[in-house]
Amino acid sequence: MTTPLITAQGLTKQFVSYKKNPGVMGSFTSFFKRNPVIKDAVKDFSFSVAKGEIVGLLGPNGAGKTTLMKMFTGIIVPSDGELKILGSNPWERDKNFRKRIALVMGQKSQLWWDIPAMDSFLLLQKYYEVSDKNFEARIEKMSELLGVKDLLHIHVRKLSLGERMKMELMASLLHNPEVIFLDEPTIGLDLVAQENIRKFILEYHRENECCIIITSHYMQDVQALCDRLVLIFDGKKGYDGPLSRFEDILGNEKNVTFNFSSPQEPESEFWHSLNGEWSKNNTQVDLRIPEEKLRESSAHIITTFPVEDFATDKLPIERVMKELMNNPKLLREQQSSETL
Amino acid sequence: MTTGDAIKNNFSKWWITIQISWVKHTAYRLNFFLQIIGPALVFFFVKYNLWSAIYGADDSLVIKGFNFEGMINYHIWAFVVGLVAQGHGSWNLAEDIRLGRISSYLIYPFNFWEFHTASWLSFQTIQMFIAAITLGVIAFFDLLQFPGWNFFLIGVAYTLFISLFWFALQYLTGVMAFWLEETWILRVMLSVVSYFLSGAIIPLDLYPDWLVNILNYTPFPYLVYYPIKIFSGETSSLGLGLIIISIWTVVIALINHLVWKKGIKLYTAAGM
Secondary structure, eight states: OOOOSEEEEEEEEEEEEEEOOSHHHHHHHHHHSOEEEEEEEEEEEEEEEOTTOEEEEEOOTTSSHHHHHHHHTTSSOOSEEEEEETTBOGGGOOHHHHHHEEEEETTSOOSOTTSBHHHHHHHHHHHTTOOHHHHHHHHHHHHHHHTOGGGTTSBGGGSOHHHHHHHHHHHHHTTOOSEEEEESTTTTOOHHHHHHHHHHHHHHHHHHOOEEEEEOSOHHHHHHHOSEEEEEETTEEEEEEEGGGGGGGGOSEEEEEEEESSOOOTTSHHHHHHTOEEOTTSSEEEEEEEGGGHHHHHHHHHHHSOEEEEEEEOOOHHHHHHHHHHOTHHHHHHHHHHHO | OOHHHHHHHHHHHHHHHHHHHHHHHTSSHHHHHHHHHHHHHHIIIIIIHHHHHHHTTOTTOOBTTBOHHHHHHHHHHHHHHHHHHHOOOOHHHHHHHHTTTHHHHHHSSSOHHHHHHHHHHHHHHHHHHHHHHHHHHHHHTTOOOOOOHHHHHHHHHHHHHHHHHHHHHHHHHHHGGGTOSOOHHHHHHHHHHHHHHTTSSSOGGGSOHHHHHHHTTSSGGGTTHHHHHHHTTOOTTHHHHHHHHHHHHHHHHHHHHHHHHHHHHHHHHHOO
């Protein structure tokens, strides 16, 4: 492995907020005496990312993903721990460091609202000192890939969300950054637009060998883009490893789907014990069966019930995520068993 | 990269920001058109009408040395000084901070103050253009007493110098947005106070002497009253005005620097 582009060691960020009692009296008393509440947004986070990696940063709302992204890009200063990106401390915000990174925020527009995207691009070209030749080539290439050639000269406020997001991506990649942070780049987009953006990111990554950190709530994003997942819960790192091994967190269980020719009774003793997910009309069930019991259970179901067809499948990461969000303890068990 | 290249690159960053700012200001055609002819209309409907009502039909009426023509002339120049020196509101600045848009500037290799100063320069060129149109319209109606090119050019240069002071001051109210939810009340207070104390509403000659004596120690009279004197052909106050405004501008610029440093620390610590 080459030397990592990003290393974080014990990274911690604490936010102080003030508790206020409700109502006018509360405002009045808090005016004179404030009760600080200290919260760890990110706690003791360590990892390293190598050149060319695409890492998916996952976690529920408020887990600390955006806080991490802000520390990575130097927008906020860590409370504790070490962070080196491209050899710099991001929060020193050295201009040369800023020239080598990019941040795209799905929730916040970085383009100027009242002017066409092309004008913003020209501005960024000068800010990032991109030569005319490179600039034109990149605009040509990216607008072709994203299918937005006709939209470059239209005022940004008149673009649809999907179109605007494509422009945001272009704007942040004009200077050929070495490390790219994408904070929910597909939020609010329709399926086709999401896929276009994913394809573009993959294509861009293949050509430029850059390092990408991406956060998203859409598991398709993660599945399509990332080789590696980092899970963050309550500010702490959970899972960190290849996408292919993510489902192992829940143990070696298989996902099996059965279709029946007639509705079944989920409340019966047999089905109840298997705890499956039933379709509305009770003719389909998703089961999670431990690998060693797979043959036995399946055989029993097929011979006892009117099965039309069945399929086994790896656990979709969406289900793994859901399971973990509902029951974060699973993650801790997994970690403690790993450290033993 | 040589120093020459660095300067050239930096210059082109400022230049493109100024250009984009022009594009932004002129993005809405009707709005821009109104911006150009608005001031002239306001002048005729408000100031001209007000003072012709006060002076009435009496041609010989003189108030504290001002006859009707003199008073109108005073207000023409007050208007021009206001347009050029004080037109910029720095609204964007506070908004950028409050809505968290400054995150973008923390990432771009071009700083927040550079961006806003370049935008201001761009805005100033537009204000000069508007002021020229307004003066032209007023001159067309033969209301203007032109002091001669000498005084006129000195007056313009001095007014531009004052605009630097105003920019520094408004920048300060803008960066207060790190602490305050809303900064508009600060701006309103500032402009109301300066309106009265700088002679923009009525000439300071109409104020009691003791008040004028005190005011001479503040920057206010040098912001409107004395520039008008220059445009009326009297430059005796120029040196004192330059010194006082320079000192204030430098002091405010230093405060801005400190406030920004403290504010950005707060911002980067909390992320807002």
